[in-house]
Amino acid sequence: MAPGKNEPVRVETIVVPDPGPGEAVVKVQACGVCHTDLHYKQGGINDDFPFLLGHEAAGVVESVGPDVTDVAPGDFVILNWRAVCGKCRACRRGRPWYCFDTHNATQKMTLADGTELSAALGIGAFAEKTLVAAGQCTKVDPSVSPAVAGLLGCGVMAGIGAALNTGEVGRGDTVAVIGCGGVGDAAVVGSRLAGAARIIAVDIDDRKLETARAMGATHTVNSRDTDPVAAVRELTGGFGADVVIEAVGRPETYHQAFYARDLAGTVVLVGVPTPEMKLELPLLDVFGRGGALKSSWYGDCLPSRDFPMLVDLHQQGRIDLGAFVTETIGLDDVEKAFARMHEGDVLRSVVVL
Numbered sequence: 001m002a003p004g005k006n007e008p009v010r011v012e013t014i015v016v017p018d019p020g021p022g023e024a025v026v027k028v029q030a031c032g033v034c035h036t037d038l039h040y041k042q043g044g045i046n047d048d049f050p051f052l053l054g055h056e057a058a059g060v061v062e063s064v065g066p067d068v069t070d071v072a073p074g075d076f077v078i079l080n081w082r083a084v085c086g087k088c089r090a091c092r093r094g095r096p097w098y099c100f101d102t103h104n105a106t107q108k109m110t111l112a113d114g115t116e117l118s119a120a121l122g123i124g125a126f127a128e129k130t131l132v133a134a135g136q137c138t139k140v141d142p143s144v145s146p147a148v149a150g151l152l153g154c155g156v157m158a159g160i161g162a163a164l165n166t167g168e169v170g171r172g173d174t175v176a177v178i179g180c181g182g183v184g185d186a187a188v189v190g191s192r193l194a195g196a197a198r199i200i201a202v203d204i205d206d207r208k209l210e211t212a213r214a215m216g217a218t219h220t221v222n223s224r225d226t227d228p229v230a231a232v233r234e235l236t237g238g239f240g241a242d243v244v245i246e247a248v249g250r251p252e253t254y255h256q257a258f259y260a261r262d263l264a265g266t267v268v269l270v271g272v273p274t275p276e277m278k279l280e281l282p283l284l285d286v287f288g289r290g291g292a293l294k295s296s297w298y299g300d301c302l303p304s305r306d307f308p309m310l311v312d313l314h315q316q317g318r319i320d321l322g323a324f325v326t327e328t329i330g331l332d333d334v335e336k337a338f339a340r341m342h343e344g345d346v347l348r349s350v351v352v353l
């Protein structure tokens with residue numbers, strides 16, 4: 001629980017209501033520590049303290065409310081923070097991954113004294129149990145490790161989806177990934193899965209480049225000492241990459257992504273910028289270089305389609321999602337995990353319950 005802006009997080013007793021219509025209570029087995037949790041704690045998302053943090057989670061459905069038919073008690077599920085409504089204009093047009101009316105549980109979890117908790121991304125899974133909308137639960141093969149499965153609930157799905165869904169990386173494509181944290185590395189994994197011929201990892205930290213190579217990058221560029229645009233062009237016959245994935249979320253790295261791409265190529269922005277950031281580009285270059293400049297929300301994933309598929313590929317050894325779990329920790333260690341994340345020491349710390 002994050003009690004107030006920049007205050008240390010702490011473990012508290014919470015009250016989880018019985019599930020109402022359309023809701024489910026999930027016994028959490030694992031939950032990754034994501035940057036967004038830290039942003040909540042720092043007051044960077046909104047001021048609705050206290051927050052119940054944690055949103056990259058997997059667990060077992062304990063009980064469901066009336067009218068819930070998609071999941072049942074005992075199901076092993078990954079939680080998602082974009083439950084498809086089925087009724088909004090995106091859903092009606094057959095693009096449910098864009099759902100504009102995603103929903104969460106209606107009831108609130110509270111502290112023992114009745115204070116309402118704001119659940120991070122409508123999940124709140126640094127807890128033994130959490131209350132969510134049933135549509136936030138996606139059933140997957142229960143033989144996968146919960147620590148691995150939970151990561152698909154946010155950052156790893158965002159990165160893989162940035163390559164597969166948003167960037168539509170295809171066989172033989174050249175791809176550059178700028179920023180190789182958990183999200184960028186997942187974009188490397190997604191690009192490899194899609195059959196990319198070259199995957200160029202760009203970062204300012206050699207440790208990150210080493211990990212990116214282990215995940216499937218074929219080339220690495222340290223952009224602290226090398227101009228990444230020139231380097232990517234050199235590695236792609238002088239042209240630039242077909243798809244460039246920006247997984248930092250800063251104007252300067254977006255600028256690099258824009259120019260490191262071939263004519264008519266695709267830029268995917270999956271890194272999340274902050275409100276004060278501005279981008280300046282010659283409009284003539286935006287026109288003249290053609291192609292697509294896309295943003296990737298949650299990897300444009302469709303949980304019901306993508307979560308089970310990626311778990312299956314992991315179980316078959318065709319992708320290694322275990323490589324994203326740097327350490328498993330207890331519920332008491334989240335504050336320490338934030339510090340390690342800040343130092344860039346971990347891809348993911350995962351709370352295991």
Ligand code: APR
Pocket residue numbers: 035036155158178179180181182183184202203204205208223247248249250252253270271272273344346347
């Ligand atoms: N150029 C290249 N790489 C950079 C730069 C830069 N100017 N600045 C930072 N990086 C690298 C870091 O070295 C690190 O490897 O970007 C990576 C960011 O990784 P993480 O901090 O682990 O963040 P991650 O979880 O991967 O998320 C990346 O996506 O979901 C969003 O909010 C998230 O904006 C963040 C981004």
Ligand code: ZN
Pocket residue numbers: 084085086087088089090091092096098099100101102
């Ligand atoms: Zn919808």
Ligand code: ZN
Pocket residue numbers: 034035036037055056154155
């Ligand atoms: Zn997250």
